[in-house]
Amino acid sequence: MSSYDPRMPCRRPLDYVEFGPGLVDDIDRRVIGDTRRRKVLDLGCGAGHTAVGLARRGARVIATDSDTEQVAAARDLATEHDVAIEFHTAGPAELAFVRADQIDLAVSVWALSLVEDLDRVFRQVHRCVRAGGHVVVSLPHPALLTADPDDLTRVVQSWKTNEPISERYVHTAEDLVTALTRTNFAVDVLLERHHGGPTPVTLLARARRLGA
Template sequence: MLTVDFDRLGLSPGERVLDMGCGAGRHAFEAYRRGADVVAFDQDVEELEAVRELFVAMAEEGQVPAGATADVKEGDALALPFGDGEFDRVVAAEVLEHIPADLTAIAELARVLRPGGTMAVTVPRWFPELVCWSLSTEYHSNPGGHIRIYSDAELVTKLTGAGLELLGKDHVHGLHTPYWWIKCAVGVRKDRHPLVRAYHQVLVWDIMRRPLATRLAERVLDPLVGKSMVLYLRKPA
């Protein structure tokens, strides 16, 4: 399930891509499938090892174009171990809300993006996230959890303050918002609760089948309660 639209990001085969805070690697895998030179970056060594293994499996199974490369790198978002302007495209999906010094992280993302390159930044959207925080303290008050709720204006201001130009904004994953509201209401760790299990089955059905009914539902829900806000930005040439 992708949050970033790689067509809007403008990714072309052969370009160098940084997936900062890659987590389980969903966006790094998509960039690799599209023929990019991908670096999946995170501070979780165990997750990075799993990402590396899947990179290898993708190549062995012929899922990537000839010439595409992929690697993982462990490190700190506040001091990225890359040169200035090293990447054509940068993705930071659902990561800034975890970082206390977000301005430093944003400055680092802008630094490693080449002039003329594009970036996609996603965070939980203000209203759906506010409801989750109101329903459950456990949802966010844990080590490494969410430490802030961004408004659209706050995040745009911080990113443009780092010298980036806003190209566009989107809201996605409207179907996922009620799922998290239910989890927060009944207990975020109660995965076997009947309501949680039932809604989870709907989400799996949507991801696997992409039926017309859920696609139409997301078109309605995304602008209203899309779980994630996505900003597309460009570093001036």
């Protein structure tokens, strides 16, 4: 598996959202656009690079992660760059603190590979996102995670100790589109492009929130 992991506390770009390897750097401008004064929800913020980068671009950001150490690292990064972000220690489907219909854009960078039930997450996101708002999700491409179609999980090990550190769920493009559609989103962008190698690395989808 690729060593890329946006949740690791290393330096990553802040001038664009790095949705994952294999995607061109300006893809965030195409799928997100201008974020000034927009209310953005970052699901699984990890060490905070996406949240801080979007806040530096003028977004009003709410960021969540279930890992307290990751949230602490993200707070430190926000302080370092002097941006105000509302942080919560919570899983991606634990969004009771977000008022209904207040989010313009929800983003998640590779984090939902740690979640088995995508429908549960997207039901909560649908409640939070205003009608016409968007959710943009990137995931490890299933071709990267496993060569066995019957193996729906992948244990990720530390490259230093070889100890298991997380279990990632393999979500196909069909899984992602189906979960979004079932929860009343309309997918308008689906990317599996890859650069620099024969195997796709990142799967990305953008979907518009339907309903009044």
